Amino acid sequence: MDDEYMDRVLAGDTKAYRHFLTNYKDMAFNIAVSIVKDDHYAEEIVQDAFMQAFSGLKSFKRTTSFKNWFYRIIVNESFQRLRKLKKNRFIQPVAEVKDSVVDSTQEGQSEKIALVLHAIQALPANESLALTLFYQQENSLKEIVEITGWSMANTKVILHRARKSIRTHLGID
Structure with a gap:
Protein backbone atom coordinates (compact mmCIF):
# COMPACT_ATOMS: atom_id res chain seq x y z
CA MET A 1 0.00 0.00 0.00
CA ARG A 89 22.40 11.14 31.30
CA PHE A 90 21.74 10.62 34.99
CA ILE A 91 20.21 7.26 35.87
CA GLN A 92 18.26 7.36 39.12
CA PRO A 93 18.41 4.45 41.53
CA VAL A 94 15.35 2.19 41.28
CA ALA A 95 13.94 3.38 44.64
CA GLU A 96 13.95 7.00 43.43
CA VAL A 97 12.47 5.93 40.11
CA LYS A 98 9.59 4.19 41.91
CA ASP A 99 8.84 7.29 43.98
CA SER A 100 8.88 9.64 41.01
CA VAL A 101 6.86 7.34 38.76
CA VAL A 102 4.14 6.65 41.30
CA ASP A 103 3.43 10.38 41.39
CA SER A 104 3.36 10.68 37.60
CA THR A 105 1.43 7.59 36.49
CA GLN A 106 -1.22 8.49 33.98
CA GLU A 107 -4.83 7.48 34.12
CA GLY A 108 -5.28 3.80 33.24
CA GLN A 109 -1.56 3.06 33.39
CA SER A 110 -0.43 0.70 36.09
CA GLU A 111 2.54 1.44 38.30
CA LYS A 112 4.44 -1.55 36.91
CA ILE A 113 4.07 -0.37 33.32
CA ALA A 114 5.15 3.12 34.34
CA LEU A 115 8.22 1.67 36.09
CA VAL A 116 9.18 -0.31 32.99
CA LEU A 117 8.73 2.73 30.75
CA HIS A 118 10.84 4.84 33.08
CA ALA A 119 13.51 2.13 33.20
CA ILE A 120 13.58 2.04 29.39
CA GLN A 121 14.09 5.81 29.36
CA ALA A 122 17.04 5.36 31.73
CA LEU A 123 18.81 2.93 29.39
CA PRO A 124 21.55 3.96 26.97
CA ALA A 125 20.16 5.09 23.62
CA ASN A 126 21.06 1.96 21.65
CA GLU A 127 19.53 -0.38 24.25
CA SER A 128 16.37 1.69 24.51
CA LEU A 129 16.10 1.74 20.71
CA ALA A 130 16.55 -2.03 20.48
CA LEU A 131 13.78 -2.67 23.02
CA THR A 132 11.46 -0.17 21.36
CA LEU A 133 11.94 -1.69 17.91
CA PHE A 134 11.73 -5.30 19.07
CA TYR A 135 8.95 -5.22 21.65
CA GLN A 136 6.91 -2.10 20.96
CA GLN A 137 7.15 -2.03 17.18
CA GLU A 138 7.44 -5.84 16.94
CA ASN A 139 10.21 -5.74 14.35
CA SER A 140 12.17 -8.90 13.67
CA LEU A 141 15.91 -8.98 14.31
CA LYS A 142 16.47 -8.75 10.55
CA GLU A 143 14.33 -5.60 10.38
CA ILE A 144 16.20 -4.06 13.32
CA VAL A 145 19.47 -4.72 11.49
CA GLU A 146 18.01 -3.02 8.42
CA ILE A 147 16.72 -0.02 10.39
CA THR A 148 19.79 0.54 12.56
CA GLY A 149 22.63 -0.58 10.34
CA TRP A 150 24.00 -2.75 13.16
CA SER A 151 25.25 -6.26 12.44
CA MET A 152 23.04 -9.18 13.42
CA ALA A 153 25.48 -10.19 16.18
CA ASN A 154 25.64 -6.64 17.54
CA THR A 155 21.84 -6.37 17.48
CA LYS A 156 21.52 -9.56 19.52
CA VAL A 157 24.14 -8.37 22.02
CA ILE A 158 22.48 -4.96 22.42
CA LEU A 159 19.06 -6.55 22.90
CA HIS A 160 20.49 -8.97 25.48
CA ARG A 161 22.18 -6.12 27.37
CA ALA A 162 18.98 -4.09 27.25
CA ARG A 163 16.96 -6.92 28.78
CA LYS A 164 19.60 -7.41 31.46
CA SER A 165 19.70 -3.66 32.17
CA ILE A 166 15.92 -3.51 32.52
CA ARG A 167 15.99 -6.36 35.05
CA THR A 168 18.74 -4.56 36.96
CA HIS A 169 16.87 -1.23 36.93
CA LEU A 170 13.74 -2.91 38.19
CA GLY A 171 15.59 -4.85 40.86
CA ILE A 172 14.59 -8.21 39.37
CA ASP A 173 18.13 -9.55 38.94
Whole structure:
Protein backbone atom coordinates (compact mmCIF):
# COMPACT_ATOMS: atom_id res chain seq x y z
CA MET A 1 0.00 0.00 0.00
CA ASP A 2 2.91 2.37 0.71
CA ASP A 3 4.07 1.86 -2.88
CA GLU A 4 0.78 3.24 -4.18
CA TYR A 5 1.14 6.38 -2.06
CA MET A 6 4.80 6.78 -3.03
CA ASP A 7 3.81 6.64 -6.69
CA ARG A 8 1.14 9.28 -6.08
CA VAL A 9 3.59 11.57 -4.28
CA LEU A 10 6.17 11.13 -7.04
CA ALA A 11 3.48 11.93 -9.58
CA GLY A 12 2.96 15.30 -7.88
CA ASP A 13 0.15 14.55 -5.42
CA THR A 14 1.78 16.01 -2.30
CA LYS A 15 -1.42 15.44 -0.31
CA ALA A 16 -0.84 11.70 -0.61
CA TYR A 17 2.12 12.16 1.72
CA ARG A 18 -0.40 12.46 4.59
CA HIS A 19 -0.67 8.68 4.46
CA PHE A 20 2.92 8.44 5.69
CA LEU A 21 2.45 11.15 8.29
CA THR A 22 -0.63 9.45 9.68
CA ASN A 23 0.80 5.93 9.71
CA TYR A 24 4.36 6.56 10.88
CA LYS A 25 4.43 9.69 13.05
CA ASP A 26 3.71 8.00 16.38
CA MET A 27 6.24 5.22 16.04
CA ALA A 28 8.80 7.62 14.61
CA PHE A 29 8.33 9.77 17.70
CA ASN A 30 8.71 6.73 19.98
CA ILE A 31 11.94 5.74 18.24
CA ALA A 32 13.34 9.27 18.48
CA VAL A 33 12.39 9.58 22.16
CA SER A 34 13.99 6.22 22.91
CA ILE A 35 17.28 7.63 21.64
CA VAL A 36 17.34 11.31 22.66
CA LYS A 37 15.13 10.93 25.77
CA ASP A 38 13.52 14.34 25.23
CA ASP A 39 10.06 15.00 23.75
CA HIS A 40 10.96 18.39 22.30
CA TYR A 41 14.04 17.13 20.46
CA ALA A 42 12.16 14.03 19.33
CA GLU A 43 9.44 16.19 17.74
CA GLU A 44 12.10 18.18 15.86
CA ILE A 45 13.80 14.98 14.72
CA VAL A 46 10.54 13.54 13.41
CA GLN A 47 9.75 16.74 11.50
CA ASP A 48 13.25 16.82 10.00
CA ALA A 49 13.05 13.14 9.10
CA PHE A 50 9.70 13.54 7.34
CA MET A 51 11.16 16.43 5.34
CA GLN A 52 14.20 14.33 4.42
CA ALA A 53 12.02 11.39 3.44
CA PHE A 54 9.76 13.59 1.34
CA SER A 55 12.67 15.22 -0.48
CA GLY A 56 14.52 11.90 -0.83
CA LEU A 57 11.57 9.86 -2.03
CA LYS A 58 12.73 10.13 -5.64
CA SER A 59 16.01 8.42 -4.75
CA PHE A 60 14.37 5.69 -2.65
CA LYS A 61 15.23 2.44 -4.44
CA ARG A 62 12.48 0.34 -2.81
CA THR A 63 14.85 -2.51 -1.97
CA THR A 64 13.39 -2.31 1.53
CA SER A 65 10.03 -1.20 2.87
CA PHE A 66 9.26 2.49 3.24
CA LYS A 67 8.78 1.88 6.97
CA ASN A 68 12.29 0.51 7.46
CA TRP A 69 13.84 3.18 5.24
CA PHE A 70 12.04 5.94 7.09
CA TYR A 71 12.85 4.52 10.53
CA ARG A 72 16.50 4.35 9.47
CA ILE A 73 16.31 8.09 8.77
CA ILE A 74 14.80 8.61 12.24
CA VAL A 75 17.55 6.54 13.88
CA ASN A 76 20.31 8.38 12.02
CA GLU A 77 18.82 11.80 12.80
CA SER A 78 18.34 10.87 16.45
CA PHE A 79 21.89 9.67 16.98
CA GLN A 80 23.20 12.70 15.12
CA ARG A 81 21.19 14.99 17.43
CA LEU A 82 22.34 13.04 20.46
CA ARG A 83 25.98 13.53 19.45
CA LYS A 84 25.35 17.26 19.10
CA LEU A 85 23.73 17.51 22.51
CA LYS A 86 26.50 15.59 24.29
CA LYS A 87 24.41 15.53 27.45
CA ASN A 88 25.31 13.35 30.37
CA ARG A 89 22.40 11.14 31.30
CA PHE A 90 21.74 10.62 34.99
CA ILE A 91 20.21 7.26 35.87
CA GLN A 92 18.26 7.36 39.12
CA PRO A 93 18.41 4.45 41.53
CA VAL A 94 15.35 2.19 41.28
CA ALA A 95 13.94 3.38 44.64
CA GLU A 96 13.95 7.00 43.43
CA VAL A 97 12.47 5.93 40.11
CA LYS A 98 9.59 4.19 41.91
CA ASP A 99 8.84 7.29 43.98
CA SER A 100 8.88 9.64 41.01
CA VAL A 101 6.86 7.34 38.76
CA VAL A 102 4.14 6.65 41.30
CA ASP A 103 3.43 10.38 41.39
CA SER A 104 3.36 10.68 37.60
CA THR A 105 1.43 7.59 36.49
CA GLN A 106 -1.22 8.49 33.98
CA GLU A 107 -4.83 7.48 34.12
CA GLY A 108 -5.28 3.80 33.24
CA GLN A 109 -1.56 3.06 33.39
CA SER A 110 -0.43 0.70 36.09
CA GLU A 111 2.54 1.44 38.30
CA LYS A 112 4.44 -1.55 36.91
CA ILE A 113 4.07 -0.37 33.32
CA ALA A 114 5.15 3.12 34.34
CA LEU A 115 8.22 1.67 36.09
CA VAL A 116 9.18 -0.31 32.99
CA LEU A 117 8.73 2.73 30.75
CA HIS A 118 10.84 4.84 33.08
CA ALA A 119 13.51 2.13 33.20
CA ILE A 120 13.58 2.04 29.39
CA GLN A 121 14.09 5.81 29.36
CA ALA A 122 17.04 5.36 31.73
CA LEU A 123 18.81 2.93 29.39
CA PRO A 124 21.55 3.96 26.97
CA ALA A 125 20.16 5.09 23.62
CA ASN A 126 21.06 1.96 21.65
CA GLU A 127 19.53 -0.38 24.25
CA SER A 128 16.37 1.69 24.51
CA LEU A 129 16.10 1.74 20.71
CA ALA A 130 16.55 -2.03 20.48
CA LEU A 131 13.78 -2.67 23.02
CA THR A 132 11.46 -0.17 21.36
CA LEU A 133 11.94 -1.69 17.91
CA PHE A 134 11.73 -5.30 19.07
CA TYR A 135 8.95 -5.22 21.65
CA GLN A 136 6.91 -2.10 20.96
CA GLN A 137 7.15 -2.03 17.18
CA GLU A 138 7.44 -5.84 16.94
CA ASN A 139 10.21 -5.74 14.35
CA SER A 140 12.17 -8.90 13.67
CA LEU A 141 15.91 -8.98 14.31
CA LYS A 142 16.47 -8.75 10.55
CA GLU A 143 14.33 -5.60 10.38
CA ILE A 144 16.20 -4.06 13.32
CA VAL A 145 19.47 -4.72 11.49
CA GLU A 146 18.01 -3.02 8.42
CA ILE A 147 16.72 -0.02 10.39
CA THR A 148 19.79 0.54 12.56
CA GLY A 149 22.63 -0.58 10.34
CA TRP A 150 24.00 -2.75 13.16
CA SER A 151 25.25 -6.26 12.44
CA MET A 152 23.04 -9.18 13.42
CA ALA A 153 25.48 -10.19 16.18
CA ASN A 154 25.64 -6.64 17.54
CA THR A 155 21.84 -6.37 17.48
CA LYS A 156 21.52 -9.56 19.52
CA VAL A 157 24.14 -8.37 22.02
CA ILE A 158 22.48 -4.96 22.42
CA LEU A 159 19.06 -6.55 22.90
CA HIS A 160 20.49 -8.97 25.48
CA ARG A 161 22.18 -6.12 27.37
CA ALA A 162 18.98 -4.09 27.25
CA ARG A 163 16.96 -6.92 28.78
CA LYS A 164 19.60 -7.41 31.46
CA SER A 165 19.70 -3.66 32.17
CA ILE A 166 15.92 -3.51 32.52
CA ARG A 167 15.99 -6.36 35.05
CA THR A 168 18.74 -4.56 36.96
CA HIS A 169 16.87 -1.23 36.93
CA LEU A 170 13.74 -2.91 38.19
CA GLY A 171 15.59 -4.85 40.86
CA ILE A 172 14.59 -8.21 39.37
CA ASP A 173 18.13 -9.55 38.94
